[in-house]
Amino acid sequence: xxxxxxxxxxxxxxxxxxxxxxxxxxxxxxxxxxxxxxxxxxxxxxxxxxxxxxxxxxxxxxxxxxxxxxxxxxxxxxxxxxxxxxxxxxxxxxxxxxxxxxxxxxx
Numbered sequence: 001x002x003x004x005x006x007x008x009x010x011x012x013x014x015x016x017x018x019x020x021x022x023x024x025x026x027x028x029x030x031x032x033x034x035x036x037x038x039x040x041x042x043x044x045x046x047x048x049x050x051x052x053x054x055x056x057x058x059x060x061x062x063x064x065x066x067x068x069x070x071x072x073x074x075x076x077x078x079x080x081x082x083x084x085x086x087x088x089x090x091x092x093x094x095x096x097x098x099x100x101x102x103x104x105x106x107x
Contacts, residue, residue, distance in 0.1 A: 006020075018037070019034075036061075040064075047049045048060070056076060
């Protein structure tokens with residue numbers, strides 16, 4: 001069976017994007033990274049990252065200081081976890097962006 005890789009970037013606005021990468025065999029996700037990034041001072045900054053590194057599905061909340069909070073996702077099936085990540089980012093990207101930019105201002 002062939003392992004297929006896909007990656008793309010989706011723009012939510014001119015200063016907000018999602019980077020998406022996954023590997024799969026047929027319809028089974030083997031690993032993924034879905035990351036929200038915003039443009040701050042002409043540099044793309046990661047804000048929220050969902051991935052399967054370390055062998056489990058989790059969300060990293062990335063602060064402007066570089067501190068990262070790792071939160072396990074409530075589902076560990078990688079197909080379901082990737083879907084959850086995409087849906088949560090689609091619904092809440094503006095909130096994540098606002099919180100990150102407030103932290104940038106408060107630094």
